Structure formats: structure tokens, C-alpha cells
Amino acid sequence: MDSLIYFVLASVTVGGALGVVFGRSPIASLLFMIASLGSTAGIYVMLEAHFLAAIQIIVYAGAIMVLFLFVIMLLNLGHDYKRDIRGGLAILFAFGVTGGIGGLLASRVMPEGTLLLNSYPTGVSIDTEIAEKGIIGVIAEPLFNEYIVAFEFTGVLLFVAIVGALALAKRSD
């Protein structure tokens, strides 16, 4: 049963991603993307990462996609556009290469299972930690201790992105 659900979610994820690329209009692409992101959230749920799933829905499918939608509406991009995907051999090449990588990973990495090394996993089992601190605590604690630097500099990263975007958007005269 689990694997059935997994395969449904996974195919929606991949199919949605393809839909984004091949969508006839920006709006269609956007909706495909929401589907793709939503089913990713579903996979998170299956992994019992409920918090992450919720964040995924709220941030990506909710906030960011709505923003995209606004922008598309605002700029009146809703109509069909000229496809810039070339047909025939180009697609064949593109899919050949990507498919090659995918096939390589599937054929070589998957049979091996997930684990490479005996040392994994280290430390306490994640389940006991969740029981102790709750699922948010398990994410928050390393975030504000071990990874405080990464956290802070993610702030810088976002700030830089904003500054960059503003610099590009601002008309110089």
C-alpha cells in the first residue's frame, strides 16, 4: 500500500515537473508546479516529516506560487506564447542525456540501497529524539546551536538576493 501511494506521489511529482516545461501557457506551467510541489509534500508526510510537509505547503505551494501567479497576472503573461522548445532531434538529445544520467543513477545507485557505510546512522535514533523534543525541537535545536552560523549567513544570503534584485529593478535615471 505504502509503495503504491509512493509511486502515485512520485509520478505526480515528476509529471508535474514535465508539465512545467511543456505547459502551453505560464498559468498552466504554474499549476503543474503546484501539483509537483504538493506531491513532494505528500512524500514528506510518508517519511513522517510532518513539519517539513507543512512548511512545504505553506511556503512553496502557498506563498511563493501565489506570488508567481500575481506577477504573471500583473504582467499579463497569461496568454499562449511562442514555444522556444525545439522539436525533433534536439528534444531527443536533451532527453537522451538527462535520461542517461537518470538511468545511470537508477541502475547503479538504487540497487545498492541507501546505505554505503556501516557507520551510518550515528548517534541517537531520530525517533527517540522526536519523542523527547517534538519534531520542531529536533529541527530547531541544531539550527540554533550547531548550525547557527549557517542560519545567520542564510540571512545574509537572502539579504544579498534582495539587494541584487533591487539593484537590477531600480532604474538608474
Next chain:
Amino acid sequence: MSFLNQWNYFLALGPQAILTTFAIGILLFGVSRNNTSDEHQGWLLGRISLAGVIAAGIVNAGLYPFADRLSDGIVAVDRYALFSNWVLLLGSAMAILISISYVEKQRIQVPEYFALLLFATVGLMLMTASLDLMLVFIGLEIASISVYALATIDQRSPKGSEAGLKYFLLGAFSTGIFLYGVALIYGSTGSANLTEILNATVDADDTGVMLITGVIMLAVGFCFKVGVVPFHMWTPDVYQGSPMPITGYMSVAIKAGAFFTFYRIFGIYLDNIQFSWGTVFWWLALVTMIGANLVALVQNNIKRLLAYSGIAHSGYLLITVLANNTTSESGLLYYLAVYTVANMGLFAGFVLVANHAEHRVEVSDYAGLGSKQPFIAMALTVFLLSLGGFPATGGFIGKILILRGALEDNYLLLAIALVISTLISYWYYLRLAWFMWMKEQAATPNTEKAPEIEIPLALKLVLAVSLVLIVYAGIFPSQLIGFIETSLLKG
């Protein structure tokens, strides 16, 4: 000391913190003044940024007593990181000096420009000090996003916009590959922390395909950033389209920062599984050296020329990652230091010849420079010779160290390829010098007479300092080598 006390992170990342503060300060200053017509804003903010770099340098010097004593976190405060900070700070200081007249003349939004330049340096310095792949990623992205924006900051230049967009899209693409690699490594070793990865791979063998795939994707991400064939194709376009000081900064700082990190990750922490990436790097280095030098032979645009030259240098440096013994590590550090100085000096000259704009970027535009501007021409010639590895310049010493390192680990073929491609590279470096000294400016009616070049103080400084450093590093290299040998990761 340890990072259990989180304040120690501020100590450890002092230079980065200082630069961040200055960058934000510059932005605030720009907002408060809101006076874009001020002609001397460039000079003022340039000086402030320079002060920031100097302050960061002072903090960096002050960190030496703490070096190697903060060890258990995700940030390394070792002499290696401090050395790479020197190189990156030097590169950005020179970029700032080169930019001052340029931004004034091109009426670029000065506060954003300098702030992003500082942010880029922060990102690179963070990356080189990271002991965790997540932090490496964050640093890399800070630097990349800053540079994406800088590449296209001159909105009146369609080429710049194209370059920035191209860089952004492809950069995002490579970031995806990079991140996928990190995920696979995390998946197979259970950690993104380099020390733990090192421990986890002690007795790895070649059956760990997932780990290997991850490592290779990580490498491809880096190869994209430093421009290794066949992941280099964005480089000439982006170099050509970006504002000239930014091209210089990209060619120097991004490359240096990426290679410092590249070496730390692959040379040290993934050394256990060199069997997986060694062959690949061998081929990449070979193809990059030969291919880039051959293509550079027929370039006529100096920015494209320098792009291919930079790609070729990435090939040389890849050998040091591959050989990773103490000699080649010294070679890497020495080479990057010298390369930074020489390339930035070169771009200083380019900016002058282009008259702080994007004109006159063909090789033939340099005809007759030797008689019109002997000082610039002489400095440029020395920098070109250094890039080519001419004896008695710093570049020669760097090449010798790399060669020695390669031979110590029996990479004889690569060493020969390095020598051959160096000899090829002489051709196009000296072709430019040839135009400067041996050609008169063509007197065709439709070429306007080149304007008189005035050298601003800042650029005079860059040229003179670079000149002295390059020659000094070529004739008396032992002090710098001695200092580098105390900064090695491989003790």
C-alpha cells in the same frame, strides 16, 4: 576554545562579520543620501569599502593567535583559511580601486555596487573557511548571487544584462547539480560535515556508488564555478558582457575562493576516495589545459582572451588538487596569490585603456600603447609574462611548484601537458605584448584617435603595487613560500 560558546563564531568569522557590517553600512549610507547625482559618491564609497577591507584584514591578522585552536565547529579557523582570506581581501581591494573611476564614469548605482562587491567577498571567505557542505553552499551562493547582480548592474548595457542572465541561469543549473551532490553525499555518509565525511570514508571502496556519484556532482558544481572544460562555456560570454572591473573580480576572486575550497574538500577531506575522482580530474585537467590554450590562440577580444586564459589556469590548478601533496598545496596557494595580483593588474590596465568604459577591447586596440603609455604597457607586459610563467616573475615560481608537486606524485603526463600548454599560452600572451610594443596604431580614417589616458591615483597604485609584487615574488619567492608552508592544511 570551542564553539560551544557561540560568541566564538563571531571571533572566528570576524573578517566576514566586519565586511558584512561595512556592506550594510554602505547601503544605508546610499539610502540616506539618496543623491545619485553626486559625482564623488564613487570615490567616497570606494574609500569606505576599502576601509572595510582593511579593517577585515586587520581582524584577519589578529586571528593568527587563535588559528587552529577553534576546531570543533563547522567553521575552520586555520592558517589556510586565514591565508585564503588574505588573497581574497587583496583581490577585492584591487577590484574596488579599479572600480572607483569606472562607476563614476558609467553612473552605476554606487552603493549597491560596492555593497555587493563586499558581500561577494564575504561569501567567498565564508566558503573557504567552511567545514560543512551546507555552509560551503551558502557561501558559494552569497558570492554567486552578488556577482550575478554585479554582472548586469549596468542597465544601459544590453550585453551586460545578457551576460548576467546567462550567468544566473547556468549558475542556478550548476547549483542544482552541486546541491544534488551534497544530498547524495549526505545520504551515503549521514553527514554534511567534512570531518565526519572524512571519518566515514576511511575504508570506503569503489562499491559506494552513491557516495561517488555525490562527490562527482559536487566536483562538477565546482568545475562550473572555476570554469573547467567542458563546464566552462559560460565564461567567455559572461566575461565579455560584464563590466570590466567585475570581470576582473570574477576571474580572480571567484576562482581563488572556489579553488581554496575545492582543495580543502577534495584534497583533504575526500582524499580517502581519490580513486573515484582522480581519473576524472586527470582528464579534466588535461582537456582544460590543452583545449583552453588552443582556443585562446585565436581570440581577439581581450576579455574573451582572458576568459580562456583563466580556464587554462583552472586546468593547471586542478593538477594541484589531484596531486595534493605539500608541494602542490604550496603551489596552489602561491599560484593563486600571484595569479590574483597579475590578473587584477592586467584588468587595471584594461580599464585604463578602455577609458573606464567598454570600448577598445580588441587586441588590435593595444597597438602602439608602448609608445603612448609606456608605464601601462610595461606593467601589462610584466603581468602577461607572469601569467605565461616567464622566469623571474611570480608566475614562474607558481608553475614550478605545481610541476614539482605533479612529479612528486608521478603525474608525468600532466606535467608534460602543463609545460606544453604553458608554451602555447606564451603565444597569445605575448601577442598582446607584441601589439603594444611592436605595432603602430592603425591610421585608418574610421578609427577615432584614442583619447589621452589619464591614470587616476587608485589605478596607479594598483599597477605599481602589482608590478612590485609580481617581480618580487619572482626573484625573492622564498619568504612567501615560507609563509605559505606554515599555512598548509597538509602539515
Next chain:
Amino acid sequence: MINPHLNLFIESGLFVDGNMNWKPIMPAIIILAPLIGFIINGAISLYLNRPNVNSKGESSNGLKRIVSVVGPGSILASFIVVGLNGFRMLLAGHPTTFNANYWTWLQTSDFQVNVGIQIDTLSIVMMAVITGVGFLIHLFSIGYMESEKGYARYFAYLNLFVFFMLILVMGSSYPIMFVGWEGVGLCSYLLIGYWFEDEEKASAGKKAFIVNRIGDLGFLLGIFLLHSALGSVDYVGVAENASGVFVYGGGLVTLITLFFLLAGVGKSAQIPLFVWLPDAMAGPTPVSALIHAATMVTAGVYLIVRSSVLFAMAPVTSALVAGIGVSTALFAATIACKQYDIKKVLAYSTISQLGYMFLGVGVGAYTAGVFHLVTHAFFKALLFLGAGAVIHSMHHALHKVHSEDDPQDMRNMGGLRQYMPITCFLMWIATLAISGVWPLSGFFSKDEIIWMTGSFAMAESSPFPSLYKIYWVMAVATALMTAYYMTRFMVMTFHGKNRTVDGAGSAIHETPKIMLIPLIILGFLSFFGGWVNVTPHLMESVIGGFGALPMTDWLHHWIEPVIAESHHIQLENIGETGHVSPVGGGEVFWAVLSTCAAAVLVIGTTYFKSKSLSYGVLGEDSGTISRFLYNKWYIDEFYDKWIVKPLGQMSKFCWLKFDQGFIDRAVNLSGRSAKGIGWFGSLFHTGQVNTYAFFLTLGLLAVLITVMF
């Protein structure tokens, strides 16, 4: 067993003989003086180049005078110090070596290079030639370059050249030699392209540059291999360790020497890398005299003599050295027979003489090689400077009558003796010297090389006896051809009827004094220069006036300590060289015979040529062989077709595929992309970013496949 002299100098690093300590005075001055000259002249040149200065004639004249003093003066200062030291060394009475390390240049875990100099008997000979002949040529240049635009720049380059050349010969290790090696190459490149208005001349510099890079490749690889094998790259260390590590005829030492040979072949313009030297004649004539005849091109010979220990242990390489040398000598001599450009004849003659030097060092006659190097420096410098004087006069004369004739073409000359008698006389001295006529310098040096080749072939256990016999025959043939083409050169230039355009002849004048003095000194040296090294056999025979002439066997003893070890190795493995020529006859017999043959050829050619030329007409060379030789065996065409063109196409191909193909196509090539680049590229001809991303992914796939399979 190591020669005791050598042993001593190795152990102490300083030759100590009893109570005699020899130390040079102010050795640094020798190198620094030209450098200071370069800096001063360079600064003046930079100053004069400023556009607003050009108009001020007076100040620039004053500065020009400074250049005229500083340029030659700095070399003279250097020469004086060299002379002082040489004299002191001579007084010390024993072969001595001095080593000084100034600072550590490079140090890694097991690789150390010191910046240091080594002054021994070999290097002091080279230094004397470089500074001595160099000074004379600088002096000549004052007159020759008088009216040229970049006067200061010219002297700056020339001083820089001498500086690097001195580093080349004075360095105490191979890497330091390499610094000089590259430096002289750079200066040569700059000076060949000195008259850059001319596109053809500019490309000549490029050719010289590329060919020399090939040689440098050999040098660098040789140094690194040497270090890997011996752990040392300074001469003392190499000499110390070589016999312990290498075996006679071993593969490693052969490989190293082959790399060094490649370096030497490039620098000294031997087959197959000689093509650059004739083209290098595009530079000013004094430059040809100094760089492309007297000093830089002999660096390859110096390198081999310096590495004599290694070459002595590699009989195969040595045979190759000799073979390349003698083939080049013969080959270049045939070409020289049919050239009409006055400098081209001398260029091929230089290549031919360099071939002799290679032959000498290839048969283990290192002293003979150096000896010929020295005498050749004298007479070839004289020939070039004399030719320069002729060109100078011709140029002015033709200019006066507004003629477009080529002032370097001997077909436009003839009968110049009446206008330039002194130059003609001096040139004849040089011609007789190079032709090997007794008792001029070239006779002794060339004779010794040929003799040594013959006796090497007849040695007890000569490695390739029949091969060396062939070499001997070729060397003799070349000697005769040399006499022919040099006499042809003289006759066409100075004798017969004057063929300059009407009125120009009378405008030709004797060389100005400042240019004549160096010629006279060189004439003196060309005449007597060979007397320093006459083997005792010859000295006591008719050739040495039965001991009456002040001839000595000095150079042999002088150079001996540097090459003692190699002689020792040779003696051990090959045995005594036979004191007989391959076809019988002793040394004196052949010496007398060869000088008679040369003299007969010179006289005969003079007689017949001047007779045929006295009608003022030159028949066109229509024979197949003539055309073949005139076109230099079509070697340039051969290289162009099989190497230059394919390489250019490859570079273009890479460019189109990796650069234009993907990047600029949308802008430049979209219209014709289908036929221009092919169907594959055309698939991607609009979206460039997509294309890049595609190739990025393709690269990733390739890399993954490499790893996984």
C-alpha cells in the same frame, strides 16, 4: 676515479691549491652593469616616447648622447671586470672555480634552487666573448643606428640581452641558466621585430618565438628529469652525483640529454628547428651579429659543454648531436651557395658553423667546440658588421638616388672595393678565417673539430665507427663548400663590376670611424684568435713555424678542469682516440692539405667569379638544383604545409566548436550555420543558454560514465 682537480673543486666549492685561494673581484658588477644600463636607457626611452617630448629636439639630442655613453659603457665596465678576473685567474695559474650563492630562490620539500653564480674557466671564456664582442657591437651600433627612431629603446634591449646572456653563462645551476635562456629569447624576439612597420619582419619574430618554445620545452623537462634522478640541479651537484647514479649508455641519462639536445637544437638553429634563424635576420644587422651569430645561438653549445658529464655517458645522444651538427653544417652550406641576400648567406653560414660546433661537442671534443665558438664569434661578428656597413652605405646611396632596389641584394652590389677598401680588406680576413685558411683563427678551430671527428671514428672502441667516418667525410665536404660560398659572397659584393643603379655607386662611402674601429679590432682577433689553442703536434710542425710562432695550447688546459670528468668517462668507455684520420694520414698532413684546398678554392672562385661578373650581368639560375637550393630545399614550404597549417586549422576548429559554435552563432552565423558548422551544431542555433545547459549536462554524464565504468 675522479680527476683530482675536479674532486677538489667539488668538495670545497672553491678551488684551493696549496696556499692559493682564488676569489673573483666584484663578480656581481659583471651582471649588474648591463642591467643598470638597461634601466637607464629604458627610462630614457620611456621618457622620449612621450608624445609631448618628441618635439623638443635639443633635450632628446642630449639624452641620445647619454644613451651612446651608457649603452656601450655599461658593457665595457662589465668587460673590464671580466678581464680583470680572467687575468687574476690566469695569474693564479690553476684552473679555478668560484661559486657564490646570493639567496634561495625556490625551496620546497626536496627541491632547492639557489640564485648563485659559478665562475670557472668555461664561464669566464664565455663572459669574455659576450662582453668583449658585445661591447664592440654596441660601439658599432652607435653609428649604425644613429638615425633610427627608437635609439634608446634599441640600446635598452641590447643591454638587457647582454644581462640575460651573462646570467645564462654565469648561473650556477640549470634553472638559473633557464632564466637567462628565456631572457635572451625574449630580447631576441623584441629585437628581431625592432623594425615593426614591416609585417613580414614582425612575423619573423613570431617564428623565432615559436621554434624556441619547442626548445624550451626540452630544457624544462630535462631539468625536471635531472632533478628527479639526481636530486640536484646545480652544476656542482650534478657533476658530483652523475657518475654514481647514471650508467654509461643508460636510458635515463640518454633521455635527459635528448631533452637538452632538443633545447640546444632550438636555440642554436640546428636541423630541424633552424628555420627561424634566417628569418631572424629581419632585425638590425648589429643584432644579427651579436645575438644571431656570436652569442645567443651558441647557447646550445654551451649547454652541452656544461652538461659534458651527462653527454659523455650517453653515446647515442652524442652520436645524434654530432649527426645533427654535421648534417646541419652540410645542409646549410648548400643553401648558402645560392643565396643572393647578403645577410641570408651569412645566416646560413652561421647555421653551418654552429653545426660544426655541435659536431665538435658530439665527438667529445668539448674544447674544440668552445674554441670554434670563440673564433666564430670573432669572424662572424666581423662579417655581419661588415655586411652591416655595406648595407648601411648601400641604403644611404640608394636613398640618395631614390632607388627602390634592395640594399641587401648582392645582385645590386659588386665592385664595392673601390668605395670601401678598408671594410673590404677586413671582410677578406674574416672570409679567409671562416674558410679555414692558415694561419687565421678559423683554420685552427675547424681543423681541430674535423680532426677530432676522424680520430673519434678511429678510437679503440668507438661506439659507431662507420657513422663517425661518414661524419668526417661530410665535415670535410662542408669545409670546402664554406670556402666556395664565402668567396662567392665576397666577390659578388666587392669585386667585379659595380651593378648599383646609375649614380648610386659614387654615393657609397667608407664606413664611419665609430663603426670602423670595432671592425679593425675584430679583424685582428679573427686573424690571431686561433693561436691560443694549437695542439702541440701542429705547433712543432710547419704550421706553427716549427715552434717559432707564438702559438700555444692554452685553451685546452684552460677548459680542461670543467670537462675533465667527461674525458675520464670517455677514456674509460671508448678508449684513446686514434691519432690517424679514417683514410690514413696524420694531423699535420691533413691540416696542410685542408688549408691548401681552402686556399685553392678561394683563389679559384675569386678568379672565375670576378671574371664572369665583370660584365655586370648575372645569369638567372635556371637549373633545377639551383632553384632547389635558392628556395632552401623548400623546407619552409614543407613546414608550412605539414605543421603550421594543420595546427592553425586545429586551433580554428576548436575555436569554432567550443567558442563561436555555441556562443556567437546566434549573432554571426545563424544564416549559414547549417553548412558552416554542420547539422549537429545547427540543432542548437537559437537558445544559447539551453545549449550551454545541455553541454553541461552532457559533461556530467560523460564524467559519471567515466567514474562508473
